[in-house]
Amino acid sequence: MTPARILFVEDDVNLGFVIRDTLENVPFRVTHCTTGPEAWEAFQAGSFDVCLLDVMLPQSDGFTLARQIRSVNTLIPILFLSALANKEDRLQGLRLGADDYLTKPFSIEELILKINVFLRRTVIQQPQLPTTDFALHRQNLTLTINSQVQHLTHREVAVLAYLLDRPNTLVRRDELLRAVWGDDDYFMGRSLDVFISRLRKRLTQIPAIRIDNVHGVGFILRR
Amino acid sequence: MTPARILFVEDDVNLGFVIRDTLENVPFRVTHCTTGPEAWEAFQAGSFDVCLLDVMLPQSDGFTLARQIRSVNTLIPILFLSALANKEDRLQGLRLGADDYLTKPFSIEELILKINVFLRRTVIQQPQLPTTDFALHRQNLTLTINSQVQHLTHREVAVLAYLLDRPNTLVRRDELLRAVWGDDDYFMGRSLDVFISRLRKRLTQIPAIRIDNVHGVGFILRR
């Protein structure tokens, strides 16, 4: 069997090297990143079986990264590594959809055992047959679908990003309005409807992703 | 969805009661044992989705029990609860095939989150014969029966949820009306009948669940 692929994010260079080295001897195939954005790039570019995220990272923290990863992959095991034994942080990590939360110092053997727990339990990733490629580039304000690039406006990105971060979840109108517009009144509500309409038009090329309305409550982005 | 079934082994009566009570409120269906042999009996007799084992037990310890369980079931998630923060014990538990090892004191919320991690990752046991899957998702306003998703309205969810929370119990018309409509008069009563009718239609695909009328009094959801 080919070794499992691990996305390992740890900004402490020394600790990172030691862990990486040990994991590679198991053997696992390890991709080591030191910042959130770098890891997010790597995650999108590559294909992994497990994510190992340090919570404290320069630029964007591990929780943000986990949320990004979960928004596109609800299945991959995510294990947090943290220097914080803080209970609230542990809970937050788990609530975000993490699978475990190891507090430093942990023994490497324990880490390996834990990784194997989740490898054992995870359904093998199907190569996703008709994978229409789909990516919202929030910085560039572009949406790529099947290599076709569309240019969005800020508001469009804001609304779509908010929904994409919460796939298959009912997002209430007022929640969405407050998040994107900062407040909600009748006209903002109508504005929102206009944007939903525009986004739907943009998404018509991928039937796998759609925005459903729940009458009187809000919207669900399904994917 | 019917609640997951948990085999919970803990010899401390007070702590055991508290945890059991909390878990049942999630809800999970909890079978609480206080000794290893008793738990082994229960495991063989029943059918469970998760095992929660205290390490320190009278007669035979949690490790022995875990080994017994693993010998007949390699799939079921086993979580250890232990007063020992001892690293060697943690490792031993994991080596035995446990999935996690929580050291006391742990927060109950963390325990629940961890249980859900493994429920999510475990292939569903197909125990009972024609187990039609059935789930009312109150947030998303959806009802899933045999993988078929139906979209309900608020009122439908409110009525069905109220009945589902009191299965096999006579729910009086005025009680239901007051709970869902806030008040009861003649027309609300007729409205209720309309909703019962609609819900029955939605439930036709699952004969195991039905709503019976008790003339002049109210309804009983049987399952």
Place this chain on the structure above:
DNA sequence: TAACGTTTGTTAACGAGTTGTTAATGGAGC
């Protein structure tokens, strides 16, 4: 049992409110 009033089942129709969609408006930046 027959008759009758009450309760319940079921379907359809109504109407207030919500959402979908397109176009017009107007402000900001150039």
Place this chain on the structure above:
DNA sequence: GCTCCATTAACAACTCGTTAACAAACGTTA
């Protein structure tokens, strides 16, 4: 001026709780 884009307007389409209407079931009384 022009361009871009969020907002507002306008109207069409839809949703869904309620009400109406009638049929069926029930329970009581004679």
